[in-house]
Amino acid sequence: MPAIANEQAERSAQAAQQAERSSAVTEMPEELRADVRLLGELLGQVIAEYGGDDLLADVERLRKAVIAARRGEISGDEVTALVAEWPIDRAVQIARAFTCYFHLVNLAEEHFRIRTLRVRDTGKEPLPDSIAQAVQELGEERVAELVEGLRLHPVLTAHPTEARRRAVVTAIQRISGRLTDYNSPGRGAAERAETRRRLLEEIDLLWRTAQLRSTKLNPLDEVRTAMAAFDETLFRAVPMVYRSLDAALGVDTGARAPKARAFIRYGSWIGGDRDGNPNVTARVTRDAILIQAEHVLIALENAAQRIGRTLTLNAGQTPPSPELRAALAAAEDHHPELVSEMATRSPREPHRQWLLFVAARVAATRQRGLDLAYRSPEELLADLRLVQTSLAGAGAARQAYGELQHLIWQVETFGFHLAELEVRQHSQVHAEALAEIQAGRTSERTEEVLATIRTVAWIQERFGVTAASRYVVSFTRSADDIAAVYELARHALGDRAPTLDVVPLFESGADLANAPAVLTGMLDIPAVRDRLATGERRLEVMLGYSDSAKELGPAAATLKLYEAQEALAAWAVVHDVRLTLFHGRGGALGRGGGPANRAVLAQAPGSVGGRFKVTEQGEVIFARYGHDAIARRHMEQVTSAVLLASTPSAEARTAKAAARFRGVARQVASASEKAYRALTEAPGFPEWFSLVSPLEEIGSLRLGSRPARRGLGAPRSLDDLRAIPWVFAWAQTRVNLPGWYGLGSGLAAVIDEIGLDELRAAYREWPLLASLLDNVEMSLAKTDRDIAARYLALGGRDDFVRQVLAEYDLTRRLVLEVTGHTRLLENRRVLSRAVQLRDPYVDALSHLQLRALSRLRADHEVSEEERERLSTLLLLSVNGVAAGLQNTG
Incomplete structure (x- = not known):
């Protein structure tokens, strides 16, 4: 290997790294150490049961070797020689073992993080970077002013950075539940033994689950994967963030009308982003919104049912308002059998009857029962506020502003579509489509562009304009690229063209510098002027972090993006435009990743203004939204940063x-x-x-x-x-x-x-x-x-x-x-500990990967059979390294 740096500098770096490793080990808290030890022991038992003591011994040999190499006790070449001894099939099993280990360590650290958050949340002082701390720093009156225009807008994307199969993620979630049970206090010996047995069973299932996907994902698979974050976390966590803001603003929350408004909106590119992805078609976009609607309507129906069943308030003690009585009477006139049945099951419980009737209407909305279905989320909100006002008027304020308020916030946040489905396409595709139309001939790709616009119109007819109106144009070079989309919409549907907010995406260094000039040109487009006039002069611009960083490097891209924000904020003031900057950040640091709240605080002055829109993708979605407590903490941190930065x-x-x-x-x-x-x-x-x-x-x-x-x-x-x-x-x-x-x-x-x-x-x-x-x-x-x-x-x-x-x-x-x-x-002690504790085990996978990669890159011939086995080893190690480093793209 070539001599690279002078030996003294290299020895200094190695000494510093050794000190970091030593300190990280000593800093490991006992609770975390206990969980890692437990999960590691159980995984070892599973490995031995599956492959015998010899397999476990080989795993241990490699584990001890990489640790010794990091301590300087053996050389890296000795680890390479050890890895080369094993047959490829044995190396594959060892790679699986280390990959499973990382999944379990990540889980243990997540549990420790949650426990730490709960311990720190004593109620005496606000948590750092929380909404309560922001209110304490800024004052209730100032925050109340900012709340009026506050908007947090995460956009889920399908950019492929989640290396784990959904089956693996699900298996890990089951293990998480068992670990929670195991650590619950007050359990007897028999209960604890049974919980340990179940934990072992789930780890065995993780081991036996294939780590690699056997088939390629299609866009609707990606949509369904993202729905898991909504089903399992977001639907419940979002109203808790609003509740935190309400409490911080001094409201007797749950007993008074809230000051907090629903300021979070979700967007999605999954099933809508067709730039460079021919698999995303107009049909896929249509199906994607239907999947989203199915999930959110089921969630709203279940919530309405659950809350309705609890509202066993007797009419004598909690009389309904005249408006609610009239609404029930009208409902009985139109749907006598349904309302009569509810009255029979819930006699003299009008609030319960009404909310169960609302749940039935939500179900009909999902099932397309036109005589009972809601036509819009606004109709549902009106019915929920009717019962809320009645409860408050009857003195049942805690019933009015408790769980029922959560449901109102959920409808305001998610509507009937869950997340706005955004379309993205490359500017060159639009230019070529227009050229074909003007020449009187259209290719299949141009027909697909027109079909996409018709699908957006269909979505708006079915779910409203807010369900799909943003159309992002990547590689925007001039205002003509924006005008092209509006012209294509006219070709697609004429006067029935959908309402569109066409969003320019600036990615390269030159495009970022040219962004204000493009916006000035956009003001001359009639459709843009019309949208500004009807939309409170709001305009959105997207900034691409990934390609700018790839082109310029991390430091130059960071400054270029900052200066673009400054210029755009100044442009907005001059032209009296309320600008929202949409930050196209990736998960990895090389793509604009990193802590989201610190990113907000580093934005250019005037560029936030109480609004922050950002992409969330791949492993970031499940890292931030995989657990209620962590999702709530993340959203609070970003909200706090947006308030402070504004x-x-x-x-x-x-x-x-x-x-x-x-x-x-x-x-x-x-x-x-x-x-x-x-x-x-x-x-x-x-x-x-x-x-x-x-x-x-x-x-x-x-x-x-x-x-x-x-x-x-x-x-x-x-x-x-x-x-x-x-x-x-x-x-x-x-x-x-x-x-x-x-x-x-x-x-x-x-x-x-x-x-x-x-x-x-x-x-x-x-x-x-x-x-x-x-x-x-x-x-x-x-x-x-x-x-x-x-x-x-x-x-x-x-x-x-x-x-x-x-x-x-x-x-x-x-x-x-x-x-x-x-x-x-x-x-950053927590992150330092996580990185340094993982490093030796990532080394093990890296050595296994190097064995496969060096053989695959060798000049001499490799048989097809050997190539296939080496590829399996390489891909397993890629999966494991991604789990160990906790980031991919």
Whole structure:
């Protein structure tokens, strides 16, 4: 292997990493340690029962070897030799063992996180980054003002970054329930033994469940997968966030009318995003909204039934209002049998009768029973408010503003469509479609564009305009790209064209800089002017983080996006437009990922304004919305950040810091981009990247319905690669290059010219630079230099290897100098512990993956049978590394 960096620097880095590992182990809390030990022991028992003590012994040999290698007791080459001893089939079983272990460790950490949140929530002081803390900091009156315009708008996307099969996720959720039962206090010995047996049974099932998908997902599979987050978490968690805001505003919540309004709206691209995905058709979009509607209507029906059955309030003690009595009488006139049956079952309980009647109407809405169905969510809300007003008027305020208020909030949030289905298509597709129409001939693709617009019109007729009106145009270069969609709508339906809010998506550096000019041109489009006039002069713009980061590198893209936000916010003031910026962030740090609340606080002044719209995708959806407590915490953190970022004082502080440090940031960005392009635009780089990473094989994981690349064959440039596999593949190599490359050169350029102090001041005072460096620090912490060097050597380009590792060494050293940390993630103990405790076990999977990858990349022939077995080993290890690092794309 080539000599890369000077030995002293390498020894220093290794010593620092060893110190980090030691501290992480000692910091492991006993409750977490106990859960990890329990789950690990049970998995070991399952492995031994399945494959015998020899299989478990081999797993233990590798586990001890990688730990010894990290301690410097043996070399990495000795681990490589150990892995090479096993037949491929045995290596596959060992890879499965480590993958299952990571699933269980992730679960144990999630449980510990939930317990920690509950312990910290003493009620004496607000939790950090909570809504209550934001209200305490800003004051109730100021927050009450902001609540009027507050809007949090997560958009679920199907971008393929969830490596786990749904069956595996479900198995993990069952284990989670058993672990909760096992740790519940007050259980006797017999109960505890039975719970342990059930836990062992579920872990055995996880072990026996195939980790890899045997068939490729289609778009409707992706829709149904996303529905699990709604069914299991979001429907219940969202009203609890509103309740938290209500309590923070000083309301005797549950006994008074709420001050909090339903400020969360969900969107979805799943089944609507057809940019680069020919599998998403007009029929798929239609079916997607029907699946969403089915889920939300079932949830609303069940909630109305459940609450209705509890409203056993006698009319003598809690008399109904005259309006409710009249409504019941009218209902009996129109549906005598149904209402009579309810009256028989619930005599002198009019509030109960009414809500059960409402539940029956929701059921009819789902079943398309036209004589009983609601025509709109507004009709349902009117009926719910009728019973709420009656209850409050009769003195039953806690019944009026308790669970019933949750149901009202749920209807306001989700409607009958659950999430607004957004359409996305490439600007070039529209341009070619118009050219064909004008030439008097239309291809199948153009007919599909027109069919999509007709489907949007159908959705609006069935579920209302709010169910589907946004049409995102990727690679928007001019206002003509926006006008094209409105023109196509006229071709599709003439005067019956649907109501559209066409959203430009700016992704490249040049497009971000040109964004204000495009918006100015949009004001000349009659359809845009009409929407501004009828929509309170609201306009939406989407900013793409993935492709800008892939093009420019993380540091330059971060500044370019910030300056675009500044320019767009200023444009909106000049043109009297209420602008919403839609942030197209990925899950991984190389695609704009990282803590969402810190991202909000780092936005440009004036760009938030009480509104935050962002994509949520892949593994991020289940990481943030897989459990009620975690989902609620995430939504509270983002809400708190939006409130804090929207105040004049916060905007003034950010503006002052930006003015002072902009020159420094531009220097960093310029030198960083130069270093990044010097690598990624070098001749032979795309081909080298394909050799040193499992890029080619990632498509076989069947992560999603969307193709992993534009075009066929090996990539000839970065433009041929989608951002997700670009980031995913680098994560597998343990390099994580998209998350940090170039920043070291950027920092060095500034330090050489003006010294370190100004950078340290910028890190302390400017949230943008603090967020950038903290995210890079996270990415560096998930990088392993020794393992990375082994991957990079597979490509036969020592010059690229030297370039990458030299930049890593520089970036790591200078990030620590600027932040003042003695080790990576020094100020983030929980994350540091999680990363360092996983590293040895990720190493095990990396060595297994390297064995498969190096053989598959070898010059000599590999038989088809061996290639298939090696591919299975490689893909299992990819799955396991993704679980261990807890991020993919």
